[in-house]
Amino acid sequence: MKAKRARIIVVVNMKGGVGKTSTVVSLADALGTATERAVLVVDVNTQASASYCLVGDRIREIIGAGRTIDTFLRLALLEGKVPPFGKQITRMVSSTKARNRAANIALPASSTDLRVSEREILRHLTNAGETLDGVEVRIKNTLQRQLGSLDGEFGYVTIDCAPGISPFTAAAIGLADLVIAPTIPDFLSNLGLESFLATIGSNLPQPVAASKPRVLFTRSQARGHRSSETALAMVEKASNETMLGS
Numbered sequence: 247m248k249a250k251r252a253r254i255i256v257v258v259n260m261k262g263g264v265g266k267t268s269t270v271v272s273l274a275d276a277l278g279t280a281t282e283r284a285v286l287v288v289d290v291n292t293q294a295s296a297s298y299c300l301v302g303d304r305i306r307e308i309i310g311a312g313r314t315i316d317t318f319l320r321l322a323l324l325e326g327k328v329p330p331f332g333k334q335i336t337r338m339v340s341s342t343k344a345r346n347r348a349a350n351i352a353l354p355a356s357s358t359d360l361r362v363s364e365r366e367i368l369r370h371l372t373n374a375g376e377t378l379d380g381v382e383v384r385i386k387n388t389l390q391r392q393l394g395s396l397d398g399e400f401g402y403v404t405i406d407c408a409p410g411i412s413p414f415t416a417a418a419i420g421l422a423d424l425v426i427a428p429t430i431p432d433f434l435s436n437l438g439l440e441s442f443l444a445t446i447g448s449n450l451p452q453p454v455a456a457s458k459p460r461v462l463f464t465r466s467q468a469r470g471h472r473s474s475e476t477a478l479a480m481v482e483k484a485s486n487e488t489m490l491g492s
């Protein structure tokens with residue numbers, strides 16, 4: 247019988263500091279204690295915040311051993327080597343427990359070198375004649391093949407993205423079964439949110455465009471009138487189909 251494919255959840259927003267990493271780590275902890283199969287957290291943010299939240303200071307050892315998404319993508323896209331993705335993954339990284347069971351979470355870590363790698367990959371592939379759209383699709387296809395090779399081990403993959411829409415973020419969006427855009431319901435945090443959602447929904451090349459990005463309110467202040475007014479106005483404005491609760 248064919249192994250069931252993992253569901254891929256990508257967390258993304260143009261705006262920084264809105265709760266993307268917190269959402270990815272909380273979701274992974276929740277899914278990793280509630281479901282049978284493991285959860286894979288893929289960190290494509292060069293700040294490596296999700297990696298650090300999960301493994302703490304062990305990140306140095308993990309980066310030293312080359313078990314990073316950055317090493318994998320460099321080998322695959324700059325050197326054409328494609329090492330087994332399973333070997334880039336550190337397993338059972340979370341200290342979260344529920345009902346005496348540890349959250350079953352695995353991680354190909356990020357590192358600050360990812361920023362350099364992303365530029366080098368972009369330069370290398372465009373110099374070889376690839377378009378920007380083509381680069382994003384190549385990265386997406388590379389990751390998709392590797393995630394496919396792990397079918398059966400993981401029930402969910404959650405992907406933490408850097409603020410903005412870098413080629414790695416676009417590739418991640420293209421893999422998603424669900425795209426979540428966390429946002430703080432205040433005026434400044436939501437400036438540009440609509441155009442960002444439209445961009446990732448239709449302006450990216452078709453193979454990497456998100457079908458239905460969902461908005462998740464974070465850091466809403468229960469006693470702040472502004473927060474709840476903004477949230478209510480947003481819910482009213484958006485069609486129910488494109489919003490995901492508060």
Ligand SMILES: Nc1ncnc2c1ncn2[C@@H]1O[C@H](COP(=O)(O)OP(=O)(O)OP(=O)(O)O)[C@@H](O)[C@H]1O
Pocket residue numbers: 261262263264265266267268269291293295407408409464465466
């Ligand atoms: N629901 C929440 N309630 C209160 N504080 C929160 C919540 N979610 C996140 N935070 C805090 O907000 C700050 C930013 O969160 P986080 O790092 O998850 O944002 P981010 O969108 O990933 O940021 P970046 O764009 O830099 O990657 C952190 O200090 C985090 O602890």
Ligand SMILES: [Mg+2]
Pocket residue numbers: 266267268291295296406407
């Ligand atoms: Mg983050």
